[in-house]
Amino acid sequence: xxxxxxxxxxxxxxxxxxxxxxxxxxxxxxxxxxxxxxxxxxxxxxxxxxxxxxxxxxxxxxxxxxxxxxxxxxxxxxxxxxxxxxxxxxxxxxxxxxxxxxxxxxxxxxxxxxxxxxxxxxxxxxxxxxxxxxxxxxxxxxxxxxxxxxxxxxxxxxxxxxxxxxxxxxxxxxxxxxxxxxxxxxxxxxxxxxxxxxxxxxxxxxxxxxxxxxxxxxxxxxxxxxxxxxxxxxxxxxxxxxxxxxxxxxxxxxxxxxxxxxxxxxxxxxxxxxxxxxxxxxxxxxxxxxxxxxxxxxxxxxxxxxxxxxxxxxxxxxxxxxxxxxxxxxxxxxxxxxxxxxxxxxxxxxxxxxxxxxxxxxxxxxxxxxxxxxxxxxxxxxxxxxxxxxxxxxxxxxxxxxxxxxxxxxxxxxxxxxxxxxxxxxxxxxxxxxxxxxxxxxxxxxxxxxxxxxxxxxxxxxxxxxxxxxxxxxxxxxxx
Ligand SMILES: *[C@@H]1O[C@H](CO)[C@@H](O)[C@H](O)[C@H]1NC(C)=O
Ligand SMILES: *[C@@H]1O[C@H](CO)[C@@H](O)[C@H](O)[C@H]1NC(C)=O
Ligand SMILES: *[C@@H]1O[C@H](CO)[C@@H](O)[C@H](O)[C@H]1NC(C)=O
Ligand SMILES: *[C@@H]1O[C@H](CO)[C@@H](O)[C@H](O)[C@H]1NC(C)=O
Ligand SMILES: *[C@@H]1O[C@H](CO)[C@@H](O)[C@H](O)[C@H]1NC(C)=O
Ligand SMILES: *[C@@H]1O[C@H](CO)[C@@H](O)[C@H](O)[C@H]1NC(C)=O
Numbered sequence: 001x002x003x004x005x006x007x008x009x010x011x012x013x014x015x016x017x018x019x020x021x022x023x024x025x026x027x028x029x030x031x032x033x034x035x036x037x038x039x040x041x042x043x044x045x046x047x048x049x050x051x052x053x054x055x056x057x058x059x060x061x062x063x064x065x066x067x068x069x070x071x072x073x074x075x076x077x078x079x080x081x082x083x084x085x086x087x088x089x090x091x092x093x094x095x096x097x098x099x100x101x102x103x104x105x106x107x108x109x110x111x112x113x114x115x116x117x118x119x120x121x122x123x124x125x126x127x128x129x130x131x132x133x134x135x136x137x138x139x140x141x142x143x144x145x146x147x148x149x150x151x152x153x154x155x156x157x158x159x160x161x162x163x164x165x166x167x168x169x170x171x172x173x174x175x176x177x178x179x180x181x182x183x184x185x186x187x188x189x190x191x192x193x194x195x196x197x198x199x200x201x202x203x204x205x206x207x208x209x210x211x212x213x214x215x216x217x218x219x220x221x222x223x224x225x226x227x228x229x230x231x232x233x234x235x236x237x238x239x240x241x242x243x244x245x246x247x248x249x250x251x252x253x254x255x256x257x258x259x260x261x262x263x264x265x266x267x268x269x270x271x272x273x274x275x276x277x278x279x280x281x282x283x284x285x286x287x288x289x290x291x292x293x294x295x296x297x298x299x300x301x302x303x304x305x306x307x308x309x310x311x312x313x314x315x316x317x318x319x320x321x322x323x324x325x326x327x328x329x330x331x332x333x334x335x336x337x338x339x340x341x342x343x344x345x346x347x348x349x350x351x352x353x354x355x356x357x358x359x360x361x362x363x364x365x366x367x368x369x370x371x372x373x374x375x376x377x378x379x380x381x382x383x384x385x386x387x388x389x390x391x392x393x394x395x396x397x398x399x400x401x402x403x404x405x406x407x408x409x410x411x412x413x414x415x416x417x418x419x420x421x422x423x424x425x426x427x428x429x430x431x432x433x434x435x436x437x438x439x440x441x442x443x444x445x446x447x448x449x450x451x452x453x454x455x456x457x458x459x460x461x462x463x464x465x466x467x468x469x470x471x472x473x474x475x476x477x478x479x480x
Contacts, residue, residue: 041133044190047146059246059260080432084117085212088185092128096193100127100204104191106401107208110415111216116430119172122185123215125208130192144195144395147211150187154261164264167217170428187215197400205401209415210390217427218391218420220363221263222280224329225312227359235309236316239357240325241332243283245291255294256311259287264427265340269363271331272339275347279331279338282324289314289321333357335371342422351393361393366419368392388417 085108091097104125152165166174169186189211197203221244226232232239243262248255262280269279293307316322331337335354339347349367353374361375366388372378375393387408389396396404405414412418413432425431 041128044146045130045133079118081117081120082112084112084119084121086120086122088122088124090124090126092193096129097127098196100191100193103202103204104208106205108212110205110209111212114413114416114421114432115424116432117173121169121172121216123187123189123212124185125189125191127191127193129194131194144207145189145191145211147187147189147214150215150217151183151185152263163261164267165221165261166264166428167215169216174428189215200400201398202400203395203404206390206404206415207395213391213420213424214364216424216429217265218364218423219263220265220269222266222269222283222328223359224332224357226357236312238326239329240316240322241283241328242315242325243280243286252298253294253296257292259291265364268341268426269350270339270341270347272337272347272349275339275341278341279328282328285318285321285324286315289318329357332362336367338363340423340426343426344422346419346422348419348423365393366391368394386417387411388419390415390417391420
């Protein structure tokens with residue numbers, strides 16, 4: 001049963017029939033995951049410059065009232081909103097902002113022209129000069145923007161199936177429950193105002209559109225152990241990928257406390273030569289192990305360290321589980337090895353580097369059509385870009401948004417290439433103007449996933465996370 005059918009089902013049936021979704025009325029809680037938002041510009045800039053950072057998603061449980069599950073409110077004929085983005089733009093100063101807000105609006109417009117929105121998406125955008133907040137200005141790299149993981153809601157397709165994390169902005173469109181008290185902001189974007197291109201090279205609308213797509217769900221959550229641990233080689237024989245781990249920070253400690261659902265993007269990641277095997281499945285066995293340890297932020301104790309090591313050692317020593325983890329970590333650092341399998345069966349290649357994984361650039365981007373050993377060392381000979389340039393990990397230098405749009409006039413949607421549309425529609429978005437002929441109806445239901453409550457209550461589903469996006473510049477010739 002393919003997921004997209006249900007999405008289309010919802011969208012289409014909503015018009016005709018108010019009773020489209022069955023509910024499990026016994027479920028009284030649902031789970032929301034929010035990123036711990038940095039409180040200082042310094043921290044944001046630090047995050048932006050760290051190519052390998054695991055971000056911090058915290059779990060919140062929201063009590064559902066009985067009302068939450070009532071669907072007889074008669075407001076299920078959805079109509080498309082043409083101006084769906086509510087952008088709260090915060091400027092560091094007028095000079096820093098200048099006309100950037102207009103470019104952001106333009107970027108949002110391209111997205112709104114490509115996908116159907118029935119509910120408003122709320123985005124906070126902060127524009128500030130990244131370089132002014134670098135401790136070491138000489139180390140200031142060319143980061144254009146950063147999007148933190150959006151608020152997620154954990155949903156299952158059927159009552160008993162595995163839950164995945166859906167970005168809140170998407171859940172709102174699905175209208176799984178119109179009475180969820182959604183977080184007021186769907187996602188947060190920070191943009192670097194130090195970047196001031198001349199008009200003929202102004203690609204800031206593209207940068208904004210890119211970040212918005214990350215906020216709408218174009219991101220992965222699976223990370224290898226090398227991202228959690230510097231010098232993993234000193235402790236483990238191989239790098240291995242893990243399901244996302246739940247993270248909780250208090251004033252003095254960081255607790256790693258159980259596994260979290262995979263993101264809905266993770267669900268469709270495959271070995272590009274073996275598109276019938278979904279990679280997240282290879283990591284499931286790890287979830288039979290307990291992860292539950294704490295690290296003091298200031299001065300970790302030996303005991304904490306030992307617990308930490310024994311936890312990961314136990315994972316490594318589970319040969320069966322670890323075989324899958326090693327395979328995935330290996331793919332994640334092999335050129336042209338990883339793809340996203342879309343609902344129409346196409347495998348879209350995702351970004352990987354040569355012998356190296358970078359959580360901010362790998363996987364959550366479309367593979368660039370040239371070789372990159374790392375995000376900063378690409379060999380660009382005779383590279384010609386394709387229509388999916390919007391979701392490359394790097395932006396095309398010296399080409400304005402409109403010049404790129406004009407260069408790909410044959411593209412069905414301006415700015416957003418067809419493979420990007422395929423991926424977003426596989427996650428659950430609907431393409432604007434696509435015929436409803438390919439909608440197949442099924443009887444699947446969504447339900448809020450429920451915590452696997454042990455008597456001890458120690459097993460939690462939740463998530464960590466990571467930086468969604470760092471854009472850096474790569475200079476290469478743009479052929480047109
Ligand atoms: C988002 O922006 C609004 C309007 O400026 C502000 O009130 C709110 O605190 C912001 N929320 C977050 C999470 O940054
Ligand atoms: C600042 O960065 C430069 C170049 O990256 C480096 O040589 C220097 O040691 C750094 N200084 C400090 C105080 O970190
Ligand atoms: C912000 O943009 C400027 C101009 O492109 C760039 O020089 C700088 O390195 C960027 N800041 C960061 C933190 O990357
Ligand atoms: C990906 O699949 C191909 C084809 O089956 C296989 O040869 C290759 O080893 C796989 N890659 C990894 C890292 O498992
Ligand atoms: C790049 O272009 C040049 C000149 O057009 C050509 O001689 C060369 O073979 C090309 N290289 C590659 C790798 O295609
Ligand atoms: C829809 O269902 C029909 C009949 O069950 C099938 O032939 C067709 O391939 C399906 N279309 C898609 C897009 O899955």
